[in-house]
Amino acid sequence: MTTRIERHHYDVVVIGAGGAGLRAAIEARLAGKKTAIISKSLFGKAHTVMAEGGAAAAMGNVNSRDNWMVHFGDTMRGGKFLNNFRMAELHAKEAPERIWELETYGALFDRTKDGKISQRNFGGHEYPRLAHVGDRTGLELIRTLQQKIVSLQQEDFAETGSYDSRIRVFAETTITELLLEGDRIAGAFGYYRETGEFILLEAPAVVLATGGVGRSYKVTSNSWEYTGDGHALALRAGATLINMEFLQFHPTGMVWPPSVKGILVTESVRGDGGVLRNSDGKRFMFDYVPDVFRHQYADTEEEADRWYTDPDNNRRPPELLPRDEVARAINSEVKAGRGTKSGGVFLDVSTRMPAETITRRLPSMYHQFKELADVDITKEPMEVGPTCHYVMGGVEVDPDSGAAFGHVEGLFAAGEVSGGMHGSNRLGGNSLSDLLVFGKRAGEHAAAYTDALPKRPKVATADVEAAVDTALAPLSRENGENPYTLQQDLQAVMGDLVGIIRREAELTDALKRLQELKVRVANVGAAGGRQYNPGWHLALDLRNMLVVSECTAKAALEREESRGGHTREDFPKMSPEWRKVNLVCSLDEAGDVHLERKPLPKMRDELLGLFKRSELSKYLTDEELAEFDAITTEAN
Amino acid sequence: MTTTATRPDAGRARAAIAARTLRTDRWWIPPLVTFVGLSAWVIYATVRVFMHKWYYVDQYHYLTPFYSPCLTDRCVEGSAEFGTPLPSFWLIPEAALTLPFLLLFRLTCYYYRKAYYRAFWLSPPACAVPDGHKKYTGETRFPLIFQNVHRYAFYAAAIISVINTWDAVVAFQSGEKFGFGLGNIVLVINVVMLWAYTVSCHSCRHIVAGRLKHFSKHPVRYRFWVFVSKLNAKHMQLAWITLGTLALTDFYVMAVSAGWFSDLRFIN
Amino acid sequence: MKRHFRIWRGDSSGGEIRDFQVEVNEGEVVLDAIHRLQATEAPDLACRWNCKAGKCGSCSMEINGKPRLSCMTRMSTFEENETVTITPLRTFPVIRDLVTDVSFNYEKARETPAFAPPKGVAPGDYRMKQVDVERSQEFRKCIECFLCQNTCHVVRDHEENKKAFSGPRFFIRAAELDMHPLDDRTDRKEYAQASQGLGYCNITKCCTEVCPEHIKITDNAIIPMKERVVDRRYDPLVWLGRKIFRRDQLDDSNGHGSHGHGSHGNSTGGSGQSMAPSTSEGVTGVAAGLGKSGAPLPTAPALNPDGRLDVAELLAERPGGPSPFGDDQQFPLPNVTYNHPEPGKD
């Protein structure tokens, strides 16, 4: 059978048209590279549009005490000191610049009285820090970047007469394979969803910005796109993944009606004054403030309420603890029988703000509950429960350039698909700024990499043929298994056995079941031809979901402690020894996941010096603390 | 951005759906109501304007808005406040200088345009229901490009509203003395509504401040804009209400003038 | 409970409406039913979706003849035994089943000139008042579901107008930029009229009716844009002001406005000179490391792009002057916040 394959040549191929991908593409194009942007869905529909709360950047517009060092500290604390310190540092330092840049692209953030970008409170952030537009910040971000791309295309049009001459968007196109020459990236192979036609993009540098993996879970705020494609592509290309055991369960997803279970209720609801109550009407979060956070969070309702108006003299309400803490607290309340009928708790703004303020500050939440659940949030409380939201783990990258580790060159990663920046738990709002900061860096360095390259790697025909065969295989298995059933089974395994609270026995069981699923996925079938066939698309995505799930399960079994987005019932404590370790996944020859321990990079002294000893003592081992003491005495 | 250029031409056909519309609700009711309502009003107004009688109650100084200002030689004693420069020929309405502008104002009003494009011209009769016409050029060329004169019409209408206000004010007398009856209330309500309709006009909203780029530099105009915007959101309702009050006022004056019933007086 | 659905299946070569019985549970939306169908009877039923929460604008289709987001159409809005008919968007070429080729919209987006950053203002130095950005923010709520584009009879019923008409989605884009407090271009209105086909719109408001974001497309964008065009071309007072103050003799210095957008007929496709795009100059330069300039904030000149003073400015005590109430005035003024009119009340 002969198959038509469309061929294109580019300097940089960016896979993913979310915030990270678009920012990378802009940068690569500004560096003069011919750039392609690939997206599974239409242009401007990537997951980033769903982000609600805001983008964290220490601009200090609302509270002038804020600066990058405070932001850095918050990020590290939120990630339980497992973050790659360098990434957290770059992120905190560069985020304001990246946000300001958006304004020059036409973004319109909400303003403060003196006309600057307004910032709002969010869980885990010491000061109001999130630049936002109502509760549709992600939409603003992606639309702005999209329009910037369009404006660059217009420049190219004016110059060359073609909009696509330097930057082109391949919408509704899925990449299924990265092609290599030796250890060097040579191109990317995929198909147009619309027609099922294949496409081969030859390019020496590929930037992965494919987002997360949440579709492997039943209850998730993520869309169908989040099948871990980037993670899997990187693994298969020889890169490594880190921190895959850390998944963020957002504490407040909708729980009713069943069909929308998992859809996100933005954290701004709490940042703006919403409180959590159990079915007894008690504000239970006060019982769940862990010791490490004691001195920053209020212990009485009165103090907590005062904080909204006078944050300098009061401690913050415990509803604003980092997400992992809140998610676990809700989970325990529900388990203890103090949940609502549908298995959630109440999140209430109606008694705390006038209706008009609610509709102004949380318009899309109002809209969402009104239309989907028929609940008027200005009058009744919402019902919420944890939902799988974000994967902290991802491609192990060089912090400065975003280049993937492992044995592959020319592969870069940014955004949710990259790992390390958020440690064991991401603070709300840090993702959007992460996309911009590291998206820009990845684009920049991908461009620089192509410049330094002596010779362009070539795609081997055999590899392309193999990719074609893999892609077509499900279509030829007329009696193969239904991909939707397989996906449901996978979701059941992950949701039930590798969920918020994990146990050794369940994890072992999960690994066994994943092996069984692997066999079944190898036999998946799809009827109905190549043209826009969602069954076929899912069948191809399944193998990515599976390999990524395996990484998560393996790493979760290995890490014998509880930290951030990873909670082991059998090891409920955080262990300073484990803090020094990253778990790194790679694929071996046979295509099996291989796990390795790797020491965490050591924080630079001056950064370490930003923290108090009393705080560090909760995270670090005794030797590390001794070193810390040595540094501080030396400094004095 | 799109993949059109390289996509093997998949054919650019729309989905083959036989039904012209699949709407299952009774979408034809709103245009029908508009059609009946507007037609009835236009017929009533035409008849009244060319009746040339029963438009003035001398005793109480009630002048119907359809005849204001009364400018022909035929105007009955006391009704002509601004002289009678026009001859009395039956085709010339008493308010021949203002009616055309009022007609123009309403014809080019953004709301009425919507209403008659939908209900009379069927372009489109309702959303997602096919247009009744083969060709369509909208308001890009003659004659519809003249819809853009709405701004002039608005200025004219504002002046005419002042005249109507004057009519309502002078009506507060009975003979030579101050007087006040039900007819005054009718006239005043009508005038208030006319003002509300006129001020809520989109052109007005634009002129007061909508045209500005920086509201913050013009706080007073911004206040006006906020006010006009609030009214503007009710422009459709006001458009219908004023049709109602106009017809009602006119009918009341006609009835009193013809002696079908007498005005209810509160003072004098 | 099983419910009766009729769904259009086919592609550009033809198709038909087929009958399905689908299980529907309490609280579900139309998209859930489609998903159930995919997972059971019709795994290859094509449909777009992403967020399932009305945020991405992917799942546009026509449900019982009305353009809607299927993820926001609750099954409880139909009668128990009502048949639900689902068809793809009619205005765009169909690809397969419920998926249409919406590239028309992306082409129009590409033709609309982008935001032009103000010259000499460094990133980080942008200052805008909330009251000034609110109007544009309303339009930036747009999720690009293209329901308005689909409903607009100008292209829905008259394929031939597609070339000359950009559609409501891009009228709000033009309006957004025209109302943007710092946008450097002043020819948005001319552009909307000459190249986007603003004149084709007969303000019948179907776009507003279907917009899931409840953007008042017609009242807040199209009509104001039409009025802005009128300002330049037909307003008698503006004209008089110019005559009296002899401003028409001022040099036509500010280039933007003057690219001959003469008649309605010409340059409908939208290429040509008016497409002079915004530059990224000054943006990347500063971002690339030049410090903040500390330049004074741009005080918007009250001059029209043709160098003429606007007659309305006569009311201010000096051209482009600050508020007559002093610069220390707080905005928004207390208790005069403009609330956008409530949805559904026309």
Ligand SMILES: Cc1cc2nc3c(=O)[nH]c(=O)nc-3n(C[C@H](O)[C@H](O)[C@H](O)COP(=O)(O)OP(=O)(O)OC[C@H]3O[C@@H](n4cnc5c(N)ncnc54)[C@H](O)[C@@H]3O)c2cc1C
């Ligand atoms: C409901 C919700 C609310 C959130 N709120 C916030 C918030 O308030 N603040 C915050 O900071 N973060 C928030 N987040 C997190 C944040 O939105 C995401 O982490 C972030 O948008 C990820 O962006 P990205 O650029 O990495 O990827 P995405 O925006 O997800 O883009 C991924 C892109 O990759 C493409 N892609 C994937 N696989 C392939 C493939 N195989 N071939 C081709 N293309 C592919 C997709 O089509 C898509 O275009 C939220 C997330 C969710 C789900």
Ligand code: SF4
């Ligand atoms: S109001 Fe204008 S743009 Fe909107 S649907 Fe009607 S004709 Fe189209």
Ligand code: SF4
């Ligand atoms: S304006 Fe409204 S209807 Fe039109 S694309 Fe945007 S969100 Fe959709």
Ligand code: FES
């Ligand atoms: S009177 Fe209706 S818009 Fe002017």
Ligand code: FES
């Ligand atoms: S799926 Fe995103 S709007 Fe419906």
